[in-house]
Amino acid sequence: MNAPSTPTHLLPEVHQRPVPPALIEALRARFGAQLSTAQAVREQHGRDESPFTNVPPPAAVVFAESTADVADTVRLAAQHEVPVIPFGVGSSLEGHLLAVQGGISLDVSRMNRVLAVNGEDLTVTVQPGVTRKQLNEAIKDLGLFFPIDPGADASLGGMAATRASGTNAVRYGTMRENVLALEVVTASGEVIRTGTRAKKSSAGYDLTRLFVGSEGTLGVITELSLRVYPLPEGISAAICSFPTIADAVQTTIETIQLGVPIARCELIDANTVKMVNAHSKLGLREAHLLLMEFHGSPSSVKEQAETVQAIAHENHGQDFEWASTPEERTRLWTARHNAYFAAVQSRPGCRAISTDTCVPISRLADCLLDSVAEADASGIPYFLVGHVGDGNFHFGYLIDPNSAEERAQAEALNHQLVRRALTLGGTCTGEHGVGLHKMDFLVEEAGAGTIEVMRTIKRALDPKNILNPGKIFQL
Amino acid sequence: MNAPSTPTHLLPEVHQRPVPPALIEALRARFGAQLSTAQAVREQHGRDESPFTNVPPPAAVVFAESTADVADTVRLAAQHEVPVIPFGVGSSLEGHLLAVQGGISLDVSRMNRVLAVNGEDLTVTVQPGVTRKQLNEAIKDLGLFFPIDPGADASLGGMAATRASGTNAVRYGTMRENVLALEVVTASGEVIRTGTRAKKSSAGYDLTRLFVGSEGTLGVITELSLRVYPLPEGISAAICSFPTIADAVQTTIETIQLGVPIARCELIDANTVKMVNAHSKLGLREAHLLLMEFHGSPSSVKEQAETVQAIAHENHGQDFEWASTPEERTRLWTARHNAYFAAVQSRPGCRAISTDTCVPISRLADCLLDSVAEADASGIPYFLVGHVGDGNFHFGYLIDPNSAEERAQAEALNHQLVRRALTLGGTCTGEHGVGLHKMDFLVEEAGAGTIEVMRTIKRALDPKNILNPGKIFQL
Structure with missing residues (x-):
């Protein structure tokens, strides 16, 4: 009874691919002090706010300071077929940052310059490590603001990668609507640009929106042009x-x-x-x-x-x-x-398992009220907050991470809720992304044929499967 | 002097791929009277509102009445490696519908049912042949409207395929913002669904927005869920x-x-x-x-x-x-x-070569006024209208299609304008799409590396290159 039972439900499959010493040497030669293999640094880059706790950290962390740094890291990793996991501030809730196949963490937090503020066009151009609060601080004296606010003071690169939204999305949209253009390093280490600062365009495939929400699996975002708004x-x-x-x-x-x-x-x-x-x-x-x-x-x-x-x-x-x-x-x-954070502190030592369903507004009551009844009946402590104007809400089941029973109960509640949302024409994730935690849900939501199209794109753009592998879907 | 000189500037490269009689027989067996090989029908499906006049019509036209019809057409065409060109109402300005590699026209205009109106969610679900006016007629008594209006009474499938917009986009966005979900037939004839009716989602790659604007080159749209608005x-x-x-x-x-x-x-x-x-x-x-x-x-x-x-x-x-x-x-x-139409009628027998640049709003005067001066100096008659609130405007150069000189002059004006727009941070096409006419401009705008990513996606999703081949970029 006292020994913690081994939870199996939230253990992602871990298949560490080898990181050859030759790669570490090549990275050290290129990056010097911008490379760290210190245990504490690796561990800090090997966790996020998700309920997963058992994944070994990445083998090394590169602190990129420029697009060239990112491109060189990806190119070296590609040579050795080693995974690269982009890292902003580490606020993901879905295991996006975990090195389930081993590899290198590519920390872009030092790429934190606001490159241009075009107030007269209501656009800004930033590096991916700029956080949303930093951006708002930089533009407030011009009478401008950036509305997307996913709770944490996340990096804008990370917010684009997960298609984040938050409390203002009901009026201003999500990262989907507010990213105009990107600079991206592809899996071969090439630097490309998508989109322009023009408000609309019909110029070919919408690669901007393909990279937005791709969770680091198709490219590493190294620059973003964003819409901003008059205060x-x-x-x-x-x-x-x-x-x-x-x-x-x-x-x-x-x-x-x-x-x-x-x-x-x-x-x-x-x-x-x-x-x-x-x-x-x-x-x-x-x-x-x-x-x-x-x-x-x-x-x-x-x-x-x-x-x-x-x-x-x-x-x-x-x-x-x-x-x-x-x-x-x-x-x-x-x-x-x-x-x-208030909720997590209400039960010391707990981890939160967050739900993130989003349904058409007319189905919000149907979706929410039955799930409240189920959560109450379970006896598991939880918090409930919602961007209800968008039909999006979050239960956070506050579980003892060492209790297999609580984990299983929380996962079962989550699954019931997702099923309900899908039946009502909704989605399993309004804003957190799929990561590791919702891969099965995504198959239920989108269908095997649609996932196969996603896989085909991934295989074509990242043939060595080095960009944040093991996330969104199984290859 | 009297014989029309041969215009070379607007002749797309035509490489007709063979359409084997066995395919026509198989289509006739499957579709009976829904298949037409009549000259007049083929010719009607082999032209659009673009300035191209020299492309032979498709070998046959299938009038699809269901998703299954579309899937079977694509599947049969795939077996024979024959191009399939989706057709709505034929209002493209950029040559999207022209059979530059031969093949079959797939007319979806009979798929014209409004499948669902969810007024309480401000969404509708329609077949691709529903036109924008038809949709507005169907929902006006519910106090709703659909704002996207690209001039012509285009089909909603075609509007999604070209990422259309129009006069209301300055407030309501374009097809990019207003398509929530799609049903699509892929190049192998499989039917997939992308997106849901939820207002936002972070569930994997944004395939909805990849298909929106893909000009029929990645899949055939067979159903759309759209946002509508209270009047x-x-x-x-x-x-x-x-x-x-x-x-x-x-x-x-x-x-x-x-x-x-x-x-x-x-x-x-x-x-x-x-x-x-x-x-x-x-x-x-x-x-x-x-x-x-x-x-x-x-x-x-x-x-x-x-x-x-x-x-x-x-x-x-x-x-x-x-x-x-x-x-x-x-x-x-x-x-x-x-x-x-007023402009085209002002010069009998003329064809209009439309420009479609879109720039950040602060650069609108810079972009527009110099181009007006150039057009005036050229002596070519033109019209000028603009969705100026979006930074988007259209010159229509009204040329004699038999005058190589006028064509060349108009193309030169267009090229100068595009160059100017790109320098000012804009795009070569705000809403018409690339089609045949802007393929070179797209390379200038996006860069070779970005085009290569588009090509890679195209090759992966349509390995036989049967879906509207020869458009957007050279493979």
């Missing part, structure tokens, strides 16, 4: 509490169906509010909450807010509280973004 | 005239940079207004015009209109005229959409 003239945030989750969800559905251009529409269930209060000392009312934000001209913001207040009122919403100053708003959204 | 509560359209094109362009630039969510912002130069008046008896003031439309709540529409009026006023705009009734607006936008 809205008027911003207003509000919290509204609801007696039931169903009421909060119904308010969301009606808001979206009415075409209100709401900028953020986030659900936090009462249980998670308690965790957030304990962590952030926020004193939020411990009920089911919708956190909302409205952007636009002052009159448009007022109009949107009035419409949503009326909808919320009809759905038993109470205590509309406004956060109008930047400080109040920052406090609110920091609390939202810290929900994950 | 705005308030709509208001306006015409404003300007003493110079520069003033109209500057008004556009400032409107976009200020973040006004304008729904349409179209330029028609004075010369083209004359052609439109002659064709549509519209009595428009014969000056450089901006045609604009504003969508939103009544107060938001009013606010947007006031902002733009003030900007226009500072840039010497005159005579803001409002079109508030649906009839007035329809008349206005019909005139805009008929500009192409």
Whole structure:
């Protein structure tokens, strides 16, 4: 009873490919101090925020400082047929960074320059190691902002690679809509460019969007041109509490169906509010909450807010509280973004298994409420937050990583939820990506024929299977 | 002097691959009266609105009525290694439909059912032969509309294949943003599905957007799920005239940079207004015009209109005229959409060579004004219209198709314009696609390495090169 049982459910298959000493020597000759084989550095690059804990770290870490560094690393790795795993800040939730086939971690965090700000075109060009907060800091004095915010202060390269989104996606879209152009190092070490800074184009295959969301398996992103937005003239945030989750969800559905251009529409269930209060000392009312934000001209913001207040009122919403100053708003959204960490800290030593389903808005209640009932019945502690305006929400099952039973229970809950979402016309992952954790779900969602098309593309563009191998699908 | 010289500039290379009688027999056995080898039918399927006139028609036309029909056609063609060219309504401007390597035309216009309208999710699912006007007719009573309008009443399958856009793209995006999911027949005749009706997803490679814009070269689209929008509560359209094109362009630039969510912002130069008046008896003031439309709540529409009026006023705009009734607006936008036909009719017997550059909004004046000067200096008649809010505009050089000199002049003008757009960070095609006409431009724009990635994908997914071969790039 005391010895931890061996969990099998979350052990990815590990087939370490050899990393010949000749490659390490060649990398050291080329990179000197930019190469590390120190145990601590390797271990830091061999884990992420996923529930996987058993994968050996990469054999070495290259700290790239330029596109040429990336290209040379990939070229040397290709010569030796050794895997290369791009690394930004390590905030993946799905095992994207784990060296399941061994190899080299290619850390691009030093490639962190904002290369161009074209305010008059509402575009910026950045290196992949720039984080979203760093970018926003760099452009705020120009009256601009970049809206995509996947909780963690992730690198923009990593966000493109996982097709990230976050709380503002309901109005501003995801990385799919906001990446205009890329520079990419291919599997042979060649440097190519996709797209331009023009707002639209019909110039051949949309390679930009093929690389966005490819999770490092088709190329290494070394530069991104992104859309940015004028800071809205008027911003207003509000919290509204609801007696039931169903009421909060119904308010969301009606808001979206009415075409209100709401900028953020986030659900936090009462249980998670308690965790957030304990962590952030926020004193939020411990009920089911919708956190909302409205952007636009002052009159448009007022109009949107009035419409949503009326909808919320009809759905038993109470205590509309406004956060109008930047400080109040920052406090609110920091609390939202810290929900994950607050939840994980609520059960010391736990790991979170996150779900990430996304369904058409009309099916949100069907998808969410049954899954809440199942999670409650399981007895496993969990948090529940959602980008509900997009039909996307996350359960985080807080399991004891040493309990095979809890792991199996959490995985079973996740599987039931995914099945439900797929039946309702949805997807297994709205924003986290497939990584290691959702490979089976992807087959269920897309079908074997569609996966085979993905595989065919992967084999053609990376014939030696060196770019982040073992992720998204089995080759 | 009287015999027409042989134009060489616009003759695509034609390498007809043999179409064995056994294939025609097999198709006839499978399709009966759905197969036609009649000369008139073949010729109708062997031309489009492009300036190419010398390509022999396809050997036969299959009128598909189901996905199974498409799959069987592709499978039979694959057995015989014969090209298959998908055909919607034939409105391509770039030679997409021409049988430059021979083969079979696969007409999907009978696959014209609206399969599902999910009004509560703002999505529809349609067959590829449904045209944009047909879709709008089918959903208008539900208070919904589909915004993408590339002039012609194109098929939605064709619009997806060319990544079409049109006048509303400045607010609603292009086919890139508005296709959620596809059913596609691959080169082996297999039926796959990409995407779901969920608003966002990180589930593997973005095959939806790989097929959107692939111009029939990677698969045949047999079903599309699309985003639709609530008809705005308030709509208001306006015409404003300007003493110079520069003033109209500057008004556009400032409107976009200020973040006004304008729904349409179209330029028609004075010369083209004359052609439109002659064709549509519209009595428009014969000056450089901006045609604009504003969508939103009544107060938001009013606010947007006031902002733009003030900007226009500072840039010497005159005579803001409002079109508030649906009839007035329809008349206005019909005139805009008929500009192409009005222009072509202004010079009997001519063919139009259309340009389609798109640049970042801050470079619009730089790109447009120099090209106007060049076109004026050439003496070739032309029309000029533009989705200027997107930085996209079209010159149509109205040439005598039998004059090698005029062709060469028009192509030279086009080339100068493309070079200029690329230098300014733009693209050679905002919405028409590459087809036959822009293959060289695409190499200039994207670079040889990027084209090689496209080629690699094409070879992998269509190893026999049967899907619309000879388009986008040389294999």
